[in-house]
Amino acid sequence: MAAFCTARVLDAGIADGQPYVVSEYERGPSLGALVAGDGPRAGGGLVGTPAYLSPELLDGDRASAASDVFAWAATIVYAATGHRAFPGTVTAVALNAIMTANPT
Numbered sequence: 001m002a003a004f005c006t007a008r009v010l011d012a013g014i015a016d017g018q019p020y021v022v023s024e025y026e027r028g029p030s031l032g033a034l035v036a037g038d039g040p041r042a043g044g045g046l047v048g049t050p051a052y053l054s055p056e057l058l059d060g061d062r063a064s065a066a067s068d069v070f071a072w073a074a075t076i077v078y079a080a081t082g083h084r085a086f087p088g089t090v091t092a093v094a095l096n097a098i099m100t101a102n103p104t
């Protein structure tokens with residue numbers, strides 16, 4: 001396992017016009033087994049790290065593929081630059097930046 005507790009990315013690219021990411025295998029139960037045994041993971045509330053929540057989630061809409069892309073892009077910005085796409089260490093400041101500002 002990578003030092004920061006995620007599977008290491010082994011390869012990435014585009015095949016037949018579709019982007020792909022290959023990561024290392026991490027042993028563990030499947031999501032299906034976890035949900036079957038312990039119940040669903042995403043309740044009705046807002047869940048996530050504030051600096052990576054999409055504007056539509058902050059507006060009260062349901063999570064969608066667009067929400068995932070927003071969170072992924074914010075993660076990639078941080079990984080590539082060392083700073084968050086939306087500044088602010090105080091939750092309210094970060095959420096305000098997501099709703100009102102362009103990424104930095």
